[in-house]
Amino acid sequence: MLIAHLSDPHVRPDGSLYQGVVNSNVQFAAAIAHVNALDPRPDLVLLSGDLVDHGHADEYAMLARLLAALEVPVLAIPGNHDEREAFRAAFTNQSWLPANGPINYAVGDRGPVRIVAFDVTLPGLHHGIVSEEGAAWLHGVLAAEPARPTIVMMHQPPFDTGIPYMDPYCCREGHRLADVVARHPQVERILCGHVHRVMQMRFGGTTLCTAPSTTTAIALQLRPDATPASHIEPPAMLLHHWREGTGLITHVVPIGTFPGPYPFA
Template structure:
């Protein structure tokens, strides 16, 4: 089973640039085209938050246009830049979408890997939290399929990255989340967005990784006095490949045209 993970496209209204600098819409369109063109085609696409930049209806209308060419089933969660009810409107009719409350859901009919989406966003705030109620829900749904390989998808990662301006907006109550995940050994991966960088860490007895943004890369600066900064790098996504007998392999996939292929490996 192949699962592509796109994240943080920060879609803008037609003709408007992200932060006045980068055409996030064009970058996202290129990433979608790359996913569609990958051979073999992925079975599923995960979109792990910050779908739009300000949560406005005209951004969500643009998002709908950009997603229209995607020929693969899509699962999405909101990020801190999304507006939950506008998010709900753009995905109305999707079988996985809850009618009210947090965008928490389970999808287990798309292949051997089960997807559990946990909405840790707090409307109006940039950090997230694993609430006590969310932890109880997660524990219950994981316990329902203890032998099924599972991915848990959330937006803000529940750990300190060491990048000072990112850690202000992490997901709080990470230990609560870790304690739940550690009880369920079938969790193959926790996947997040938010940080506009690829990172991986051992967490809750499994592996946690964050997806790059299709828009910009937040600068890797580890000094505590570092000021917020970003770079325009090639957009990228993650490809999670489930192999029976091996497990889940995660690949970093830059989007673009590069020299090659050459006849060697």
């Protein structure tokens, strides 16, 4: 099973730039075209939040226009820049979408890997939280299929990254998530967005990784007095490849056209 993972496109209204600098819509369209051109084509696309920049209806209208070009089924969760009910309206025709409350769901009919979407966002706030109710929901969903290889997708990562201007906006009470996941060894990955960078670590007995943004990269500055900064780096995505007997391998894939291929390896 091949799973493309895009994150944090921050789609804007037609003609508007992200932060007045980057055409995030063009960048996301290029990412969608890249996914469509992959050979073999992915079975599924995951979108791990911040699909739009301000949660406005005209942004979601542009998102729908861009996603119409995607030739692969999609699963999505909101991020802190999304507005939950506008998000729900944008995906209203999707069978996985819950009718109310957090955008929590599980999908197991797209291939051998089960996808569990875990919405840790708090409407109106930039940090997330693993609530007691959310942790109980996740435990119940994972317990329902204990032998099934599973990915848990969320937006804010549940750890401090060491980047001082990002860590106040992490997912709090991450110990609850770690406790749940540690009881369910079928969880192959926890996938997050939010930080606009690739990071990976051991968490709850499994591997957690964050996805790059298709728009900008938040600067990797580890000094405690560093000030917020971003760069326009080459956009990228993650590609998760699951095979029987091997498990899940995660690749970082730059988005774009590059010199080659050359006849050597």
